[in-house]
Amino acid sequence: MxxxxxxxxxxxxxxxxxxxxxxxxxxxxxxxxxxxxxxxxxxxxxxxxxxxxxxxxxxxxxxxxxxxxxxxxxxxxxxxxxxxxxxxxxxxxxxxxxxxxxxxxxxxxxxxxxxxxxxxxxxxxxxxxxxxxFEASVGGCIPICRSLMQMSKGDEVTKIYGIVNATSTYILSAMESKKITFDEALQQAKEKGFAENNSSEDILGFDTLNKMRILLRLGMKVDVDCNDVNPVSIENINDESTNREEPIIRQVFYAEKTMQDDINCFVGPQILKSDSMLKNVSENYNMIFVESKHSGLRAYYGKGAGGRETASVMFDDLIDVVQSNYRFEEIKPIGCNCLSGDTFEL
Structure with missing residues (x-):
């Protein structure tokens, strides 16, 4: 050709x-x-x-x-x-x-x-x-944006949750597996390229909050005001918490529609259930769950950080934009209830 x-x-x-x-x-x-x-x-x-x-x-x-x-x-x-x-x-x-x-x-x-x-x-x-x-904005090499753009056309997404910040995941999993301090784990994350020199937004939860907002626009067609959500930092998690065999702690986000036509949200560290699939997420990996009215629960897993991984999905997006004729649905502002971590289980 x-x-x-x-x-x-x-x-x-x-x-x-x-x-x-x-x-x-x-x-x-x-x-x-x-x-x-x-x-x-x-x-x-x-x-x-x-x-x-x-x-x-x-x-x-x-x-x-x-x-x-x-x-x-x-x-x-x-x-x-x-x-x-x-x-x-x-x-x-x-x-x-x-x-x-x-x-x-x-x-x-x-x-x-x-x-x-x-x-x-x-x-x-x-x-x-x-x-x-904008596939590269959430989930690294996971095609979550593309999936939500297509899935939500014929189904109603009711819940989205998971782990989307590689920096915090590496820190917490390294503290668990290597029995090291928070500061030591953060330094290792920087050396491996999983953390920026200034990682405050990752640690404080604002990076995860930003990604949650993007996913909610695509999956639920809603715009959540970030002022309604107060992320919880992982910086106060100490080595005593992570040195135990149980529980496993990860920085997560959680968003679900309510019967009152608003959204319940949480961003911060969460103690995971003993049978949670999220317990297997470590180092620079992400995992995202999407629950919808007709299709039930779906899971997406893959590397959430890395220049090459991010570039691969942007290249896919490049091919897509010159071949497709996609039109986004209307996005509506919606109220948000900020949950505490003890009001739900993952």
């Missing part, structure tokens, strides 16, 4: 660890994409904050710029891949909306931006008839 391939212009918004891995993925799979899909992904330009910075991927044939408008307003770019990472949430939001307003399909990774502005971004994508995907 070479010679007949449709050229798709790609623009990157950010080229850090994840962005570099996605660009490498595109380069490595060039022949495969042409052969199977009849397309050629051609990276036209990349927005970065420092052009002179040394990178892990060859950019010698790519236009680098510190002006984001050179990407979002480029008529030769059909898809923008957002990997802005450490950039401010507002800056990310402005760049994404600029791309949407200029008719670009979007593949996103910034979960905090999606958690806060996700409803506005989804509405804009529908309005401007562009495709939006």
């Amino acid at each position: 070479k010679g007949m391939s449709k050229v798709i212009g790609i623009g990157f918004l950010g080229l850090g660890i994840v962005g570099s891995q996605v660009l490498s993925y595109i380069k490595e799979n060039k022949d495969y994409v042409e052969e199977v899909y009849g397309m050629e992904f051609l990276t036209k330009s990349v927005y970065v904050r420092d052009i002179t910075k040394k990178r892990d991927v060859d950019t010698s044939d790519i236009y680098l710029t510190t002006d984001v408008t050179k990407i979002v307003e480029n008529p030769n770019v059909q898809v923008c891949i957002e990997c802005m990472g450490g950039a401010g949430m507002e800056e990310t939001y402005d760049a994404v909306m600029g791309a949407i307003h200029n008719g670009k399909h979007i593949v996103m990774s910034s979960k905090k931006c999606l958690a806060v502005y996700g409803t506005k971004i989804i509405e804009a994508a529908n309005q401007y008839n562009v495709q939006l995907r």
